[in-house]
Amino acid sequence: MKAKIYITYKDGILDPQGKTVGGALNSMGLSNIENVSIGKFIEIEFDSSLSKNKAIELAEKSCRQLLANPNTEQYSYEICESE
């Protein structure tokens, strides 16, 4: 069982990296790109005995207490079987 965690800036928080990359994509000639934002991707591998509910609980707690800064970032995650 693993959690795939995505952390991105909340709306209205300055993301200069995303902006700069968006500008670069435009100058490559790619059009119709409105906005680029850059965040973090974190994978947590749980031990195999863990139930899905418990995994959700741990992922939620990890995000809330450490992985994301609640003032500026939002998070989402999916729990999936390890390959």
Added chain:
Amino acid sequence: MMRFAIIVFPGSNCDHDAYHVISSMPNSAVKFIWHKEQDLKDYDTIIIPGGFSYGDYLRAGAIARFSPIMNSVVSEAKKGKKVIGICNGFQILIECGLLPGALLNNEKIKFLSKEVSLDVVNRDTSFTHLIAKGEELLMPIAHKQGNYFADKDLLDQLESNNQIAFKYKNPNPNGSVSNIAGILNHDKNVLGMMPHPERASDSALGSDGGYKIFQSILES
């Protein structure tokens, strides 16, 4: 005699600068405290120095906040002891919840290392009371995540309760909201600031604009 503790994390690198300044002041004693220790009851003022604790992994200050010593930093601060966090120390104080808001990447992402000029917004605190009215302080900044962010409600609250300690004179180097360079907690016994007073406490090094902050603490 005022007893200062300087907390040392893996990656702290301004701890010796702060030690040098404080050990040269009269009527003060100073000691390094390794982050694995847990007791700060013998100290009057706690300094969280600058540097790159835990390599700035995840977010600057995010991991240091879980070091064993931080429980006593928080509990001693809640008892009213003075705590000053400089640069990475400011980031740690925000991550542990002693100070509100957030420190984002600088507006132009670059790491900034330069001298800045500060206005002292609140001179009625343990950290600033010896600074003359209208006096501007020169000291260096050296950071990549120093762009202070507060939403409108928090900014109103900081302003109405006089919690803004320092502002950058124009031009604002990092994009911080309302030019903020340093803030206080609600009770004014915790200060966090991005500029480095410990690197500007000897005129032979270009400026002694930071020395008055340490003197103010000592004489508070």
